[in-house]
């Protein structure tokens with residue numbers, strides 16, 4: 001009974017509008033009214049109209065809409081619908097959508113106030129949330145990629161994905177055009193590479209990118225320095241492997257003539273300054289054969305000492321673990337002939353490239369984010385506060401992962417073509433690494449404590465990860481306290497419990513053995529789990545994605561493959577090194593893909609800066625604003641800190657961290 005003012009907002013991407021007509025209905029506590037309005041949504045526009053409703057609808061619960069087409073189904077991207085009334089003094093209700101409307105079915109949009117099951121004592125939304133989950137479970141099905149791995153979304157190509165998970169036009173265009181450009185360059189220049197070879201280390205300048213980063217330039221100039229070699233374990237592309245030694249590793253067999261080294265190692269151990277990077281996960285991995293040429297993989301161990309000035313310096317490198325019946329492996333030392341020591345370090349860098357890309361970046365960043373994303377779509381209805389909180393952190397993750405599975409780590413993919421662990425070894429590494437997916441390792445306060453890095457001031461990754469974790473954690477706590485007033489409210493939320501189980505038991509394939517929860521018993525436990533989810537989809541991925549361009553553009557600092565076996569003597573020449581490193585063709589392919597994947601994304605949403613407003617209630621909006629303010633303050637702090645540094649650490653600056661895994 002009265003006049004309602006209706007506003008409809010359409011997305012701004014180039015195909016967001018629709019030529020089809022849209023019918024709307026208002027559904028209130030006391031009745032339903034067809035608005036009789038046939039709307040044609042225009043891209044980027046907010047359409048407003050008024051309609052006189054003769055029934056008394058009571059408080060509005062839903063807007064229903066149906067898109068009607070005569071000839072072709074023209075999908076419409078609806079941002080939200082807002083309804084104010086009855087009359088000028090009536091309340092305004094917001095109905096968030098932020099998805100594609102396709103086909104001619106009826107879509108019900110619930111009013112945007114977040115509600116758990118408990119917040120709906122009259123069961124006004126019960127049927128809606130059940131039906132929505134039933135529908136979603138049909139669309140978001142778990143798939144299977146390889147035995148022994150965590151689960152992906154079903155589908156082999158991006159075309160198999162739900163429309164709402166696909167890149168929008170701007171991202172799609174940028175991705176396709178830049179990929180086409182790099183492939184064209186690769187085809188043109190790569191053909192010449194087959195007739196050229198690398199004779200000296202300087203020849204890798206031929207594939208050093210023109211648009212390099214300042215840090216990549218520093219790497220090219222100083223890559224042979226022990227300090228830069230050690231620095232990378234703290235703040236390089238892969239800061240996830242280093243740990244403080246608690247004892248001398250059993251694999252480190254020290255011959256009697258190295259008594260001095262043993263004494264030095266024990267001294268560093270006693271003062272807590274001894275660190276190790278152990279690549280044992282690579283031991284026994286079958287190396288690739290590329291164009292009939294055998295490639296090689298090693299499983300090094302590096303022992304390093306932390307200097308009082310914060311520099312981390314290598315003390316000894318063992319390239320392979322000892323084998324029964326074989327002489328103990330050669331130990332390489334900084335005092336060795338320069339070429340022997342350099343080749344040992346290059347072997348470590350190549351091993352780090354493998355574990356970084358597969359274990360730290362793909363598995364612990366991309367694939368885990370996908371598990372959380374699929375489980376959320378299957379378990380939490382759009383009314384649920386935790387759905388509203390998490391959904392901005394899943395944008396484009398399923399598509400980028402499908403693209404990675406079908407182009408990078410697929411049969412005949414980039415790994416098979418140029419990486420030493422390609423053609424199957426990479427899958428073995430992922431399987432082995434899966435066993436190390438502990439809950440603690442995804443939570444920086446626990447992970448850094450377990451690795452003995454909490455008090456290492458020169459671990460800029462560690463410092464920034466802790467601060468970012470803290471900011472996310474405060475955001476989550478404030479948000480959770482709005483919706484859960486007691487631990488009992490957490491325990492009694494069946495949707496939340498099902499969501500947690502879906503992640504741990506199904507998506508992660510039984511990760512409760514590794515500390516992941518299968519139920520959430522308290523608000524504190526819930527906050528910790530959600531903080532882990534958001535940090536994983538943002539900071540965790542950013543810290544292992546963003547360094548690629550800096551650290552791998554100069555090929556000898558991160559070779560994708562090694563073409564000779566690891567040295568077993570210290571009689572090494574520059575030719576031995578050059579012959580071990582990737583061919584020019586392999587190097588160019590590495591550079592091309594590192595440049596494509598590692599470049600700053602033009603279509604990018606920074607952490608916490610999403611424009612979608614899933615919450616209608618003012619409380620969560622205020623909490624998001626506080627989050628954005630804290631992120632801005634942290635960004636400034638890191639900027640000031642970096643200003644005085646030779647090697648600024650940028651990967652966890654909030655303005656550089658993407659809001660979700662999109663590349």
Ligand SMILES: [Fe+2]
Pocket residue numbers: 361365366541545663
């Ligand atoms: Fe990535």
